[in-house]
Amino acid sequence: MAAHSAVLSASKIINPFWGGRLGNTVKVFGTTLTSHRNKTLLTGENIPPPAKYGGRHTVTLIPGDGIGPELLNHVREVFRFSCVPVDFEVVHVNSALETEDDINNAITAIRRNGVALKGNIETKHTMAPSVKSRNNLLRTSLDLYANVMHCQSLPGVQTRHKNIDIMIIRENTEGEYSSLEHESVSGVVESLKIITRNNSLRIADYAFRLAREKGRRRVTAVHKANIMKLGDGLFLQCCREVASGYPDITFDSMIVDNTTMQLVSKPQQFDVMVMPNLYGNVVSNVCAGLVGGPGLVPGANYGRDYAVFETATRNTGKSIADRNIANPTAMLLAGCMMLDHLKLYDHASSIRNAVLTTMNENRLQTADIGGQGTTSEVVQSVMRIIQSKGQLTADL
Amino acid sequence: MAGSAWRSMLTQVVGGAVRRPALSSASFSRGMQTVTLIPGDGIGPEISTAVMKIFEAAKAPIRWEERNVTAIKGPGGRWMIPPDAKESMDRSKIGLKGPLKTPIAAGHPSMNLLLRKTFDLYANVRPCVSIEGYKTPYTDVNLVTIRENTEGEYSGIEHVIVDGVVQSIKLITENASRRIAEYAFEYARNNQRNSVTAVHKANIMRMSDGLFLRKCREVAENYKDIKFTEMYLDTVCLNMVQDPTQFDVLVMPNLYGDILSDLCAGLIGGLGVTPSGNIGANGVAIFESVHGTAPDIAGMDLANPTALLLSAVMMLRHMGLHDYGNKIQTACFDTIRDKKVLTKDLGGNSKCSEFTADICRRVQDLD
Numbered sequence: 006m007a008a009h010s011a012v013l014s015a016s017k018i019i020n021p022f023w024g025g026r027l028g029n030t031v032k033v034f035g036t037t038l039t040s041h042r043n044k045t046l047l048t049g050e051n052i053p054p055p056a057k058y059g060g061r062h063t064v065t066l067i068p069g070d071g072i073g074p075e076l077l078n079h080v081r082e083v084f085r086f087s088c089v090p091v092d093f094e095v096v097h098v099n100s101a102l103e104t105e106d107d108i109n110n111a112i113t114a115i116r117r118n119g120v121a122l123k124g125n126i127e128t129k130h131t132m133a134p135s136v137k138s139r140n141n142l143l144r145t146s147l148d149l150y151a152n153v154m155h156c157q158s159l160p161g162v163q164t165r166h167k168n169i170d171i172m173i174i175r176e177n178t179e180g181e182y183s184s185l186e187h188e189s190v191s192g193v194v195e196s197l198k199i200i201t202r203n204n205s206l207r208i209a210d211y212a213f214r215l216a217r218e219k220g221r222r223r224v225t226a227v228h229k230a231n232i233m234k235l236g237d238g239l240f241l242q243c244c245r246e247v248a249s250g251y252p253d254i255t256f257d258s259m260i261v262d263n264t265t266m267q268l269v270s271k272p273q274q275f276d277v278m279v280m281p282n283l284y285g286n287v288v289s290n291v292c293a294g295l296v297g298g299p300g301l302v303p304g305a306n307y308g309r310d311y312a313v314f315e316t317a318t319r320n321t322g323k324s325i326a327d328r329n330i331a332n333p334t335a336m337l338l339a340g341c342m343m344l345d346h347l348k349l350y351d352h353a354s355s356i357r358n359a360v361l362t363t364m365n366e367n368r369l370q371t372a373d374i375g376g377q378g379t380t381s382e383v384v385q386s387v388m389r390i391i392q393s394k395g396q397l398t399a400d401l
Numbered sequence: 402m403a404g405s406a407w408r409s410m411l412t413q414v415v416g417g418a419v420r421r422p423a424l425s426s427a428s429f430s431r432g433m434q435t436v437t438l439i440p441g442d443g444i445g446p447e448i449s450t451a452v453m454k455i456f457e458a459a460k461a462p463i464r465w466e467e468r469n470v471t472a473i474k475g476p477g478g479r480w481m482i483p484p485d486a487k488e489s490m491d492r493s494k495i496g497l498k499g500p501l502k503t504p505i506a507a508g509h510p511s512m513n514l515l516l517r518k519t520f521d522l523y524a525n526v527r528p529c530v531s532i533e534g535y536k537t538p539y540t541d542v543n544l545v546t547i548r549e550n551t552e553g554e555y556s557g558i559e560h561v562i563v564d565g566v567v568q569s570i571k572l573i574t575e576n577a578s579r580r581i582a583e584y585a586f587e588y589a590r591n592n593q594r595n596s597v598t599a600v601h602k603a604n605i606m607r608m609s610d611g612l613f614l615r616k617c618r619e620v621a622e623n624y625k626d627i628k629f630t631e632m633y634l635d636t637v638c639l640n641m642v643q644d645p646t647q648f649d650v651l652v653m654p655n656l657y658g659d660i661l662s663d664l665c666a667g668l669i670g671g672l673g674v675t676p677s678g679n680i681g682a683n684g685v686a687i688f689e690s691v692h693g694t695a696p697d698i699a700g701m702d703l704a705n706p707t708a709l710l711l712s713a714v715m716m717l718r719h720m721g722l723h724d725y726g727n728k729i730q731t732a733c734f735d736t737i738r739d740k741k742v743l744t745k746d747l748g749g750n751s752k753c754s755e756f757t758a759d760i761c762r763r764v765q766d767l768d
Contacts, residue, residue, distance in 0.1 A: 202565030266667030294642035
């Protein structure tokens with residue numbers, strides 16, 4: 006019985022969702038869960054097979070606010086045109102409501118389908134502080150612990166720096182985004198930043214595994230351990246421990262303010278970067294700005310069981326919403342990342358090539374990267390290129 | 402020091418300095434103002450000497466009082482700065498500091514932290530202006546970052562909750578937020594800046610950054626002549642690397658300030674050319690160079706005094722001596738633009754003394 010209760014408590018720490026459910030059936034599920042967990046850790050197959058019926062995948066779609074709905078419509082249009090075997094289950098989340106029913110529905114839908122594509126949900130900070138950020142709630146409930154962003158210089162985009170190729174892996178659930186705040190005395194607010202050994206080990210492991218998989222040579226940990234000695238010190242220590250298990254990959258660390266300084270002067274020196282939540286926010290936005298802006302870079306949030314794809318810089322873009330000037334590249338590329346995740350590699354490559362060709366060769370660029378094209382023109386061009394490659398397409 | 406004849410000539414020249422109300426009469430003798438100079442470690446002494454030489458050439462009415470700040474253990478076991486340094490600063494109210502080394506595992510906190518706590522230096526101001534002779538991918542940068550310097554994420558309060566779980570506390574108080582917001586708007590008004598932008602992450606840290614933002618909004622009500630905007634930290638970072646000209650004065654809590662001020666320093670060329678000032682309560686201000694001590698080139702006459710010099714110019718402006726400040730700054734920028742005697746980090750291979758001599762010559766020519 007001691008072994009089973011040890012399994013029960015261990016599983017509660019590692020996977021809080023399942024821990025509560027075990028209850029009386031610990032004898033049966035305890036052992037099953039242990040062996041399932043061990044198997045996933047060893048083989049590296051993190052995600053159970055997604056919802057696939059009759060050869061078609063079902064993916065949750067959360068339109069969000071601002072430019073989200075129009076860009077996701079374009080994604081659907083392109084997917085429909087290319088005969089991608091994906092059906093979207095649309096779940097709306099109303100950011101103006103105080104109840105969490107909407108976001109809970111979305112979370113349930115993602116649990117059902119395993120994969121989601123989303124726009125950013127606005128957080129109105131005029132509402133009471135108890136109304137938490139919906140995006141954050143989604144990430145923590147589904148335990149999407151790794152946010153991955155790949156910043157690459159695109160040939161057709163004019164930027165101050167060239168030849169940038171950085172992968173940023175950001176811890177996505179804890180750190181400064183723990184949403185634990187209280188007003189201890191009137192006029193004094195404390196906000197807690199939580200760093201745990203488990204999550205730090207987990208994200209470091211993810212970073213090194215990804216680096217190895219993609220053939221990268223160097224991983225840099227970004228931190229502020231000279232000031233936050235215990236918190237970031239723990240993060241750094243975990244990274245070092247994991248690094249020792251990957252002798253083929255160089256590991257170094259850099260303080261976050263120096264990192265930003267280096268990024269604006271010599272961004273070519275960075276390869277893979279891993280960091281806690283807030284620094285990840287800063288660094289990923291700096292890198293997105295360096296390669297051309299928020300309209301170009303897709304981002305992915307991976308958990309053990311779920312994956313959610315969105316634009317890397319998570320902007321709502323309220324000021325450019327519904328004006329047909331938003332850049333659809335980031336969302337389309339996020340859709341391609343999702344297709345790769347669903348193992349629909351051919352569709353992913355064909356759409357990705359079409360998007361990059363439109364960007365680089367046809368020079369049909371939207372206003373954010375200095376062009377004069379509209380969103381629909383870019384999307385039309387993408388579909389035309391897909392059609393010209395001779396694959397099966399629907400009517401234009 | 403110079404002879405009494407030179408000093409009396411100086412008194413006649415700077416007689417007009419009497420009208421400035423901010424400085425107490427104690428620091429005011431014969432028209433000269435006392436400034437506590439802390440040379441620092443590593444390249445500190447040589448760049449301090451360079452700055453003193455240039456000030457002498459410019460005939461600036463500054464009397465330097467050199468002091469050393471190494472941490473000593475005071476009564477009660479608390480670390481503190483040497484009493485003569487504290488006494489000098491309390492008297493002169495203005496300080497110029499070179500780089501101080503932070504020894505690891507020395508048992509005492511960093512000297513910068515100690516100075517900050519001793520004089521309650523609550524605002525860190527970093528004006529970032531593109532230097533014409535020193536090319537970076539970003540031109541026309543002209544912004545100021547004002548960072549809250551006492552609380553926020555750097556409160557140093559951390560606990561191990563259970564083994565493997567660490568909690569760091571970020572503290573935001575109403576008073577500190579109001580104080581920094583007031584300073585930011587005052588600075589904007591005094592330096593003819595048009596807008597102040599508050600940088601925050603109130604969508605995630607609802608209560609803490611929410612409080613900061615509320616205080617900024619309240620203070621903005623009293624400064625209707627200055628435009629006030631608020632922007633998320635990530636949006637600022639994103640836009641900063643694409644188009645830094647859209648920003649003017651930025652005010653923010655401690656951690657964001659640390660990251661953003663270094664980001665802006667990177668835009669104009671790094672810490673070797675960035676000035677910085679720390680403003681405290683009771684009119685105390687310490688201006689410093691923010692680069693490291695560079696022990697590898699210490700004593701070899703290779704250091705670049707630009708950062709300390711520009712901080713000293715900031716100091717002159719703070720004291721109201723705008724003419725001297727402009728003169729020295731023009732001379733410095735002219736030397737850099739000319740590219741004939743640049744130090745190694747600026748792309749040349751001259752010595753620090755040659756660079757300094759060139760600036761001195763230009764300053765005297767500008768007279």
